[in-house]
Amino acid sequence: MYDVFSLPEFRFPEGFLWGSATAGHQVEGDNIHSDHWKWEQEGECEEPSGKACDNWRLFREDVKLVASLGHRAYRYSVEWSRIEPEEGRFDPAALDHYKEMSELLKRNGIATYVTLNHFTVPQWFAARGGFQERENIPYFLRYVEKVVKALAGLVDSYLVFNESFHTRGDSRRGFNFLIAHARAYRLIKSLCDVPVSSAHMAVQPYPNRYYDELDRLMAAYRDFQYNGCFLHAIATGELISPFTEAESCPELKGALDYWAVNLYTRTLVDSRRADLAAPRFPHKKLRMIDRDFYLEEMYPEGMTAMLERFRDKPVYITENGCSCRDDRFRIVYLTLYLSAVHDAIQRGADVRGYLYWSLMDNYEWNSFTPRFGLVDVDFRTFRRTPKPSAAFFREIIEHNGFSQAILRKYLHELPTLEKP
Template sequence: MYDIFSLPLIRFPDGFLWGSATAGHQIEGDNTHSQAWHKEQAPEFYAADPERTVRAPSGKACDHYRLYREDVDLIAALGHQAYRMSIEWSRIEPLEGQWDHTAAAHYLDLLERLVQKGIRVFVTLHHFTHPRWFDQLGGFGKADNRRYFERYLTFLLPKITPFVSGWTVINEFNQLGGLTAGPAIAPLKFNMLRAHALGYHLIKQYSAAPVSSAHAFIHWFPRRFHDTLDRRMADFADFTTNEFFFHALRTGELVYPGVDAEYAPEVKGALDCWAINYYTRHMVDARLARLDGPRFRHKQLRMIPMHFYLEEMYPEGLIANLERLRDYPVYITENGCAADDDRFRIVYLALHLSALHEAMERGVDVRGYFYWSLMDNYEWTTFIPRFGLVAVDFRTFRRTPKPSAFFYREVIENNGFSGETARRYLEALPTLSPQTV
């Protein structure tokens, strides 16, 4: 890992785009017509947490659907040049074939306000959630159901295109089913690839802005680096979550273990850039039933209860992964840290931006970076993880920018930073108390 304080002055190219990202269901609240909302109400949702100390329904989330005007002002005040957001299909088409024009007008007002502030908007059309009626029909698991997605996009795209500077058709469908799901998940992944291609070609009828689907770039790392079995299983994990996606978009060939390959000509070349979500590495132990668990834990990094996802910082994985993507421009559409102590977030940002700059020096054409997330939000089953540059009081919904938000604003203003920049912000924060070590 890099020595953060010795980092030299780093400058990014002119025109490099800086922003933050969110997803509708995680911040808007009251997304009552979505399949996710209804799953959160079911008793089985709490089966793994019967005392409800961790799991919670999304409820009001960050109440962004009501407070979006203030949030636009906040994004602008923090100096963000771009903002990645999702539009909730379940609000636009709450019942099959019935359009909610008030909801459409809401999103149009949000988009227009962002553009008026000089913020470039990157829209995600499907970020894990969709209408409950679509889910009850089988969702993307049925090939014929893509016609409903097409109808939705045909309704939405002409309205929002004038405000959109970049598109994500679908978010992270490469992770569907997890690592050990087996060949039964292949039809769904193939259907999602075809849905992505459908969205890509529809968007290109209306927009010249870059289009992709956000890829969860998981860095699989053999727990015993020189162990043959761990290395082979890491390669297998990489293929089922990463390479099948890249290969399909480059060639049109849909290949997944345990099923016959298919060829989908509409998928070949259905992207203008790679949209990459990267957080940390996952250790692979070939001797465990679950290849990806338990994850590597470094005692010195477990100084506070994080409760979620990030056990270490591994910026080197960002370099290694991006070097595989030299054929198209790249946008980092998600990268972030869940931590209660904001010093972790500042360190995480500095290390990963340094790694990103190194990947660019090695020839990767990275055009922009979106931190996840603009604000603390609902993380699909819980409110405990705090990813945000902005703290949210989930009782009052008051927003309070953290020191990392101002560190990031300075990075944006200078189009770069140095180790001394990070030092100033870190030294201004209190040290950890003995109780948290």
Template sequence: MIDLHEYPITEFPDDFLMGVASAGQQIEGNNCSWHDDPKYYGTQNYTGVPWVPAGKAMDSYHRYEEDIALAKEMHLDAFRLSVEWSRIEQEPGVFSEKEIMHYVHLLKRLKEEGMKTIVTLHHVSHPVWFHDLGAFNKMENLTYFLRYVETIVPRIMEYTDYFLVLNELNIPFEYSIEERINMLQFHAYAYRLIKKFTDIPTSSTISYSFKEPFRGRFDRADSVLAEYVDWIENEFFFHAVRTGEIIMPYHDVIYCPELKDSMDFWAVNTYIRQLIDSRKAFPIGSVYNATHFKAMDTPIYTEEIEPEIMLKMLMRLNDKPVFITENGISCKSDKRRMEYIASMLVAIKQGMDLGANVIGYLHWSLLDNWEWGSYAPIFGLAYCDENLDRHLKKSGAFYGAIAKNKKITSEIIHKFYDAKE
């Protein structure tokens, strides 16, 4: 069991950013992306429940002022969002000035409220026509993506503090090996294009899950397989950015000079560790019966969660600044969410004390929202009622108190964590 009362006072530097992350497809509603096209329903469902489209979602397209107000209520100084390509270019080569100005105004409002903005240019969703062309399966589609980047970046860069080109291009259940190889190159060329306009720090996020041999490092089979799984999900990404080499099993190496040093910081979405069991056909999914956090309430992940993943990850990525661009837990218990937030922040601070350069922490997510085919997962610091009015949870107030003070104290723990749910 984690006992927050055993934690020392944990204090962060004044310039350490604390904020939230969101994605347009998941909160805006009526997004026009390929996820909303009936012919693709079901193709991305990994939640274990029947696929449902996003529909109106949380209607943040119209109610973003309420989202900003929630962030302000929590004293947050950073807000991550995605600009939705599917809104801006619903037909090839036809860009909507109205939709571009929507994002310009949204970003301007965030800046007016004193928040740093982290803008994702592609967060899983994209136009139906781009998907019909094969999306990232074909390198010849790069020209369409660069046309979009060239159009939107000059319009929004005045109100952007960090750019993220692509989100989680490394995850196997979303992208094939060929797509992952191509998307690294899409990132590289987009990065070089962005740098023609601005020196704003730019990266792409990796979905980082720590791989651990189920039977421990002395079990050779589990250890070798853990190294292999880590390479095809994590290390290929880091190696490619460091060297320009894209190395994947059973695939000739791809040399992409534009890729080398094309990330100004490591942007890491991290939630879980995965125990690798070589005795199973599907080696990911075994769990320890005694661990810090059990599997989540909703059936997205069967993996375990341990705060140490933060420290171990930071020690691995000490050659660049690191931005924790997503971290959160899907659970009904708001008390567990407070345990999760506090433990992850304490682990981050220990990593910083050991020399890691961490820009900030973005909690996923601001709202309970659409999670790629389902509304069942509960990640939010706030929830929406049947009228889509926003309500801050106690965990949101807890995180807000930490953000306001840039520290975790016994007083904050007592006020929020010890109170009855």
């Protein structure tokens, strides 16, 4: 039981960066040249993205929204499939769109964190084998160079990839992403002087039976696939993963300027199952939307533990958020996880910023049902309506910290899943 009404006040270091995040395919709409759009049209998903949040048309309104909520940083992605819809044909209008958006953000005093690849790729690139084939990396680098030159002076930081480095299932593909990151990092640093990283999905494997030797061993195995491989590669330039021939990539050593950490909750590991996946403990499961979802637990102590692993460089939390229908759960979630971030700072982690996922409800890769946003979106009219959690977060930003006065202004009792 977490009692947020008993939490003491806490404040963050001066200059702490607050903001939110989105991804192009999930908010822009009509991303028709992407591989994910093709997959959606083939009927493989629950529902297609369509116009998503119609952000491609409403981006000016959304920049004003970001500013009105007090956010001082915004993470967004540029869509390769819009910029290079056909191999070798670059669309200047798409580049101008992202340039105007970046200019608007800068004009409003909002730091720009640009992700160059947030999962989706052009259909032509996917047809070539995508990042599965190492010889395709030069196509990606050509695109990176085009974007960085077009957005010169408008980007405060680049994130090359989003959550692409794990070696679960296919170590070679994970290795290719790491090599592509290293080459893109060196390329960007040769073109401009801004911090560069890639957003890492800090999955937290936890043994289903804590004192069972095999569950603990398999949890450690999963942890290396998700986290250890990436951390080791950046520290040494060596690519290693269980049951895979090791490789050397010297240009990968030290190839990021800060740790960009995406963190939600833990995953349970059961050595008695072929896929190692265990269901949530019943006493921890929170079914906060009207369907089963993989993020159904609040585990803020995992945030503190994970951040302690990233001690050699500054850390920015580039995603952390809660999918729920009852916005009160989001206020509880923010309170608990920000408290955990503060605890990690007190323990010595150099955490310098927090970007909530996400700015608005969006397309969650397969469905519109999950709701992560601080802002509600009516997917018929595309009207944006800030939720109470958005106002709560704005006051957290204004005070650079948490107090019971802020909490009790927006939360009067702990939420429950029980229906009246």
